Amino acid sequence: MRIAVAKTGGVIAPHFGHSEGFDIFEVKENEILSTEFITSPEHRHGAMPLFLGEQNIHVLIAGGLGQNAVAKLSERGIEVISGISGHPTDAVRKYVEGSLSTTGVPCSGHDHNHDHHGGGGCGGHHGR
Template identity: 40%
Template sequence: MKIAVTYDENQNVFQHFGHTEQFKIYEIENNSVVSSRVLSSDGEGHSALAQLLENENIDKLICGGIGGCAVNALGQAGIEIFAGISGSADEAVNALLNGTLEQTTSPNCSHHGEGHQHHHGEGHSCGHSCH
């Protein structure tokens, strides 16, 4: 099994899927991490990021905020989503493996007041168009 985590420079779960610059990819065997690596996203946008994860054969995604378009794209790729997660990426993966990480697949992108532009009524809660 392969798990991807949106990843920031502080080794934490990055809080906006559509703007993540890197993922930490964990290889899992027998419910244990056997290896991990950081993968640059080399792009931005829900579709491009979902395609990148699909190309990497990712089974599960752990992330912070995620919009409806990304949820749909990842769902079409067969990737299980654990959203609304914060804190250490490694601890989040361990919680998932231990069965204590709560699964949320609902769009929960809510970064108001953080310098992002939002225009409601354009598709999902962030106002980004699906592409």
């Protein structure tokens, strides 16, 4: 299983679409076998879900993401766990143990608006 964690500044990115990249964890039989960092593709509408699908990702862990991104990831068979913060490895361990679940709601105002500094309804991460 391949798990991607949206990452910015060494921690889980507060917003999927603005992450610096992804820690990609290779997991087998509830054990982390390897981790690699992959830089995010250029930010453009729909690029990230396509990119993760091409990386054969099964699960995405992020702080927040828009409803459109959730739908596009789901179309590619990628399970989305949102509302998560902290260190990527800790989150993956919790997921593997079965103790990590979505705590956030999809962000609003992010699917087409690229001025994310004032509001946007992303779990309190923008403009608060």
